[in-house]
Amino acid sequence: MRLLAEVFNGPAFAIGITIGLYWISLHVHSRFPWANPLVTASMVLVLLLYLLHISYAHYRTGGQVFSWLLGPATVALGVPMYKQGVKLKGSLRRLLVVVLAGSVVGMVTAGLVAWMFGASHEVIMSTLPKSVTTPIAIQVSENLHGNPAITAAMVLISGLLGSIVGPSVLRMSRIQHDHAIGAAIGTSSHALGTASLLSHSEVQGSVSSLAMAMAGVITSILAMLLSWFWH
Amino acid sequence: MVGFLIIVGFELLGMGLHRLGIPLPGGVLGLLLFATALATGLVKVEWVERTAAFLLRHMLLLFIPVMAGLTQMSAELRHDGVALLASLVVSLLAVLLTTGGLAHFLLRDVKIDDLSALENE
Structure with a gap:
């Protein structure tokens, strides 16, 4: 159990779960066009963090990679x-x-x-x-x-x-x-x-x-x- | 990979210039320099096209952690909730209608070949 909690709170899990939920929500969007992928992914993410007892601060250690990429994405415009x-x-x-x-x-x-x-x-x-x-x-x-x-x-x-x-x-x-x-x-x-x-x-x-x-x-x-x- | 390096390089350049005292955000300075480099041919579009398209196509992914973080600040949002919501809705409608209305008058005679060039993209 201890080991599992350690994995859940690590950056690799945060990065994996974010990409995974994004991928799933894109598929949901193609089946149900009204389901905005950002809303679906973030809502499920919040729910998962709650169910797995992962604090947002712990999630951030991996999740901030995506926020950091917003910088290059601006330049890419x-x-x-x-x-x-x-x-x-x-x-x-x-x-x-x-x-x-x-x-x-x-x-x-x-x-x-x-x-x-x-x-x-x-x-x-x-x-x-x-x-x-x-x-x-x-x-x-x-x-x-x-x-x-x-x-x-x-x-x-x-x-x-x-x-x-x-x-x-x-x-x-x-x-x-x-x-x-x-x-x-x-x-x-x-x-x-x-x-x-x-x-x-x-x-x-x-x-x-x-x-x-x-x-x-x-x-x-x-x-x-x-x-x-x-x- | 080279494309990513070039893009990050321009971002760093922009952030450096911001540190040196130019009051525009680093990302915006990077964007302006990058667009200028493309326009002058200093950077060839082919070098950066694929990286840029990848970053922009998956921009929604980059917003997921920020969006999930909104749950963390419900206290602040609740305090000024009504003001923020009113400001958001009024301003959104005002921008949509001014921009759309003005563009309707100014851009309605845009040439057909401009349009077909875009359609072939």
Whole structure:
């Protein structure tokens, strides 16, 4: 029993179980398209950790490998950015204006609503980067003296919500152009939204991945300017 | 493997520049430098294409530990829960509609050959 507990609490088990659950949840997703693989995998993971008496801190020793890989994954966005940038050369400047407008609106509304509900300065700052991809959002949150954990939660939930309801909201608003859908989802719901678009439309997914990279860069520049004005 | 080395190299470069005092996040600096290197041909797309596609295709896997970690901070989330949820929903809808609406007007005349080039990807 002792030995078993040692294995369960080690990094190898954490890495194995994470990849295993990811693989299973992808299969579940292909059978039941409504089952979001991230939600399935994380829910089962939380349940398993609880049943096997593994503390989250112990799981983290192996699990942090994946969080670390989010850094290279951010840099890797340069490839779709470059490839789609070449293809969309003619409309690049207009796309930049669109994403800039979306990013400003996102930061202002997120901060304003949190402020109206009486949130503390730290919490307000944590909401500002909530539309961009996790590794960028966490760093922006740190630069703004927010709470990176709150930011990560906001990013994940808005990404999930955006990828689930985003396309229907746009359809109801009669926004049907592939480029417009891609730009809106990429700017509001980063990688999670992009992944869901890619599963049915290459065009929407491409524009979305370019928009999400642009939104990440624009938001971190805006946050930098904000922290300069604040002091 | 070479692709991974190049990508991690750019991340380290970005983090180094951030340490030297450039106030943008290290990852973003790495991304900007990497995209510039691709655009100028300093780094050939073929060297990094497969690694980048692999990392981006399995991005959901990388989020699983963070997502599971949310259960650890339920106290913080409960304290500001309403403010955070309201901020999230309002801001999400605002971004979707501004970006989508503006793109609808600005990008509707994007040329057909742009589209077919993308479809053939």
